[in-house]
Amino acid sequence: MEYLQLGRISLIISFLLIIIGFWGILSQKNIIKIIVSFTILDTGINVLIVSLGYLKGRTAPIIDASVSQGPNHNVLNAIVDPVPQALVLTAIVIGFGVTALLLAYAMKLFKAKRTLEINQFNDLKW
């Protein structure tokens, strides 16, 4: 039963998502597919950070009547870790910006060579 806790399950999910994302980045030849793999890797890392801050049986870090007058009578025993959530919040928005930037580069590359296969871009290869 210990292996079916939410914290452990989400940890395994995030590890597998990161590995799938790396696999896609390394094995795909199409630039758009590489960017899709990058977004999956991004999601995996965010899930990993949030799942490290999760504590079993606690609620969201918002202080209201249900937290301060709950059965524990103490904020410290009622909420999950707020710091990873604050970090991931900005990381998601940055991830969107990076994805948009990568797509703009991909569009520029496509205009230059009319192809998206990564093997065709060998100008600097020697």
Added chain:
Amino acid sequence: MALFIGVLVLAMAIIAILNKKLSIAVIAAGVVSLFASVLYLLMAAPDVAMTEAAIGSGLSTLIFFYVLNKIKRYNG
């Protein structure tokens, strides 16, 4: 519940990598983000869940489709 979402997320991620059609891959990546936001909600992170649902699965997928549309127009 979390196990079910986890299997779905991983299946969608593998579809996103392996499928030959770019549009299906992009939609599968959007679904990965959507289920990840449900996972955030289960892990008591409603702020992160809102951001991921709006940005990861909505706006990212939209700009991917703008680029795909452009490429399709060039090719034929």
Added chain:
Amino acid sequence: MVRNFLIGLVLASIGFIFFNLYNTYEPKTELNGIAAHYAAKGAEEIGAANIVTAIVVTYRGFDTMGEVTILFLTASIIGFFLKLSKKDEAKKIIHHGTSELLITSAQILVPIIFLFGVYVFMNGHLTPGGGFQGGAIIASGVALLIMANPNRQINHHAILWIESISGVSFVILGLLGIFLAGGFLDNRFLSLGTFGDLFSAGAIPLIYSFIGLKVGAEISNILNKYQKSQKES
């Protein structure tokens, strides 16, 4: 073949590292030092019910400022890459018409979506949500507008002005914190008010509203650039 073998080797080593991490992973049972301080003292020091908001806006305000700057830079670089020539700028996007359903729902829903975005970032210190989420929701409204009518012109100057004014106001509010309170982005130069009211927690609703407007304007700007890039053929 060698390539696949190398990819497998890299993935196997990453998997091995993760397997070891998982085996030594012990679920936490208590908050660690800094999180415990934020949880215990956050409500009385900052006055915000949502502790994530207190961390994002005040305790780690510098991170947020850097993040907003990075988003601005990204939008500028995308604008540089997707710049159109004068001839292409005058063209119209060729499309096969949008459905009646999308057009009508855009007319009805877009004002409500904008209002909801404003609600989300005004209430960021009380309920889940805040500047980033509200800005993303406003940008979703803009996305619905340009999907319903692909040739709709979004006022570029309005976006630029909203972005610059909210960015400058965000920095000025941060500097006011240095002179009137404890440090950069300190929210206590306005009174903390009653815990749980809309106008409480010092300057947090003000700062987070500016962040929301700035993020919404920046993401709308990126969407606008991608929409315009469709004109070229």
